[in-house]
Amino acid sequence: MDYLQKKSIRSVAAAIAGFLRHCVRKIGITREKLPSCIALAVCPLVTFYLFELYTHNPFTTMHFKTQILNMAFYVLTALLLFGIVKYVRAALMLQTAFFMAAGLANYYVLNFRSAPIMPWDIYSIGTAASVAGNFNYTLKGSTVLVIIGFLILLLIESRFHMKAPARVAKRAALILLSIVLIYGYTGMIQSESFVRSFGLYDKLFTPTVMNKRDGNIVAFLMELEYMDVEKPSGYSPEETGSKYTQAGQDSAGLTAAVEDPESVKRPNIIVIMDEAFSDLAVRGDFTTNEDYMPFIHRLQQGAENTRTGYLNVSVLGGNTANTEFEFLTGNTIGFLPQGSVAYQQYVQKETPSLASYLKELDYHTVAIHPYYASGWDRDRVYPLLGFDEFLSQDDFTNPKRIRNYISDESSFAKIIELYENKKEGEPLFVFNVTMQNHSGYEEEFHNFTPDITVDGIDSKALSMYLSLVKQTDSALQGLIDYFSQxxxxxxxxxxxxxxxxxxxxxxxxxxxxxxxxxxxxxxxLLKYKVPYVIWSNFDIEEQTDGETSANYLAMDVLENCDLPLPALQSSLTGLRKEYPVISAAGVREVDGTLTTVKECGEAFNDYRSLEYYLLFDYER
Known part of the structure; x- marks a missing residue:
């Protein structure tokens, strides 16, 4: 490069530098303010990386352009806070402290339930607080380093002293501009065309993967769009209501049974939805020192008047109330925003359920949950679903406890007590949601010593869990032995x-x-499979290889009791033949093809419309 070319380049560079200095002076950035301005741009980026590092390494799980997309949000919120609190130090430290605490909370939530914090978790704060003391809060070494990183960043940020413009108009303009940009940013994130063109991961049924690929903030903002349930395509409350009424009329024997309940066989129906109960053998082979569920395994080999199989549910590690919602109502969480809790968000009025239907047949309907009555708003929701009574932990006298929870043995004893004290001739429906096997599984307790070990696997949590399952298996055997007589x-x-x-x-x-x-x-999908058992002390057809989902299971219960199906379940009989499994985690077609609710589209439109109608437009 010759002398003239070098001189020309230096001249251009000098001109650009001069222009930038002029711009900086024009907007009031002096030499003293420049470090604070740089901090206002750089510190939010460091906050972003630290926040992500709580749960994953963004450098390996996120494309760089996606990292930039996340960083933009942090810078915009830092500018907004700067305009509000006036001092750059306060703005940066406030932002950093918030994400330090939020990131730690997200880290624990992810560990406890295998899913990150999502927008609708605000509805679950009360329930989360009620069980918070039962988890292990030990931190990994890498997590401690992240916290130290946040503390160092806070210390650095405390050294910047620049103030926002003194004039109210300029500060208001800064605040307004930040709000507009954040609003536009959120709208862009929630645009399907942008998500598709930018290459963001939008599969809501795998929120952990979504957060790793898109970043926690971008994923959270994308999920915000799904806080409200959209009306199904072509939905009409009048038309759907007529279809619902017609389905009830078409159900063989339904009208006659409701008008004269004693005209149909009405056995006692006891339903136990057992907390976190599963057979982890579906995830992979392992060998234990002894069978951890010998009774259920025997039933699965073929037992008289017994049907066994696997139930596909929509949740993993938590959100218990969604499985009971699916079982009791026949609705599916697959039509609702991923991670939402139907009890807290959508069951706000009387809603048809298995309990309300059996109540029409003059059953005495009782819900049992041996923990806080307010968990998942059950004390408010159960009456809306048609339960006559709700028994919580306050209704147990000196129960046996395993760890900090009332045991399944004591919970099942309460069922026997209800049966022995019920009115003669009045059929009983009990829905028992247990608590014994609730996480966490790493603490030591004076009243329970794990006795199941796994060959080749040194895991305190796995040993604890399988040992708890064994206790449930024994308690179930005792209950069935009682009712067999x-x-x-x-x-x-x-x-x-x-x-x-x-x-x-x-x-x-x-x-x-x-x-x-x-x-x-x-x-x-194997993460969402749990065993189910239908047993009776009267004749039913045996089965050992059932495969269904929680929204369909009540149909099997009623059909094996020779009871007619209520309107919604009656309308689903045809759909079930084509799609024997429907859950938020996946849909199984009759030929075995695995798909999703979203991909099924129009095939589910009638079902989706009926669910929307029952949740939002139905009136008794």
Missing amino acids: ADEDTMIVFFGDHQPTTYVSNPILRNNKVNPETLTDEEN
Whole structure:
């Protein structure tokens, strides 16, 4: 390069530098303010990386352009805070402190339930607080380093003293501009065309993967769009209401049964939805020192008047109330925003359910949950679903406890007590949501010593979990033994609400040389399978290989009791033949093809419309 060319380049560079200095002076950035301005741009970026590092390494899970997209939000919120609080130091420290605390909370939530914090979790704060004391809050070394990083950043940020413009108009303009930009940014993130063109991951049923690929903030803002349930395509409350009424009229024997309940067989129906009960053998082979559920395994080999199989649920590691919502109502969480809790968000009025239907047949309907009555708003929701009574932990006298929870043995004893004290001739429906097996699984307790070990796997959590499952198996055997001698016809339905969080089951996968981070769709769906048992002390057709989902299970219960199906379940009989499994985690077609609710589109429009009608427009 010759002398003239070098001189020309230096001249251009000098001109650009001069222009930038002029711009900086024009907007009031002096030499003294420049470090604070740089901090206002750089510190939010550091906050972003630290926040992500709580749960994953953004450098390996996120494209760089996606990192930039996330950083933009942090810078915009820092500018907004700067305009509000006036001092750059306060703005930066406030932002950093918030994400330090929020990131730690997200880290724990992810560990406890295998899913990150999502917008609708605000509805679950009360329930989360009620069980918060039962988890292990030990921090990993990498997490401690992240916290130290946040503390160092806070210390650095405390050294900047620049103030926002003194004039109210300029500060107002800064605040308004920041709000407009954040609003526009959020709208852009929620645009399907942008998500598609930018290459963001938008599969809401795998929120952990979504947060890793898109970043926690971008994923959270994308999920905000789904806080409200959209009306189905072509939905009409009048037309859908007529279809619902017609389905009830078309259900064989329904009108006659409701008008004269004594004209139909009405056995006692006892349903147990057992907390976190599952058979982790579906995730991979492992060998234990003794069978952890010998009774259920025997039933699964073929037992008289018994039907067994696997239930596909929509939740993993938590959100218990969604499985009971699906079972009791026949609706599916698959039509609702991923992570939402139907009890808290959508059940706001009387809603048809298995309980309300059996109540029409003069059953005495009782819900049992041996913990706080307010959990998942059950004390408000159960009456809306048609339960006559709700028994919580306050209704147990000196129960046996395992760890900090009332045992399944004591919970099942309460069922026997209800049966023995019920009115003669009045059929009983009991829905028992247990608590014994609730996470966490790593603490030590004076009243329970795990006795199940797994060959080749050193996991305190896995040993604790399987040992708890064994206690439930024994308690169920005792309950069935009791009712096998009962005078009245009785059916017992038993199933788990979800599998435990993945830190319990991942050692099994690794022991089978399976990477939990690279599961196929089929392998991922195995996380949502739990065993179910339908047993009766009267004749029913035996089955050992059932495969269904929580929204359909009540149909099996009623059909095996020779009771007519209520309107919604009657309308689903045809759909079930084509799609025998429907859950938020996946849909199984009759030929075995695995798909999703979203991909099924119009095939589910009638079902989706009926669910929307029952949740939002139905009136008794």
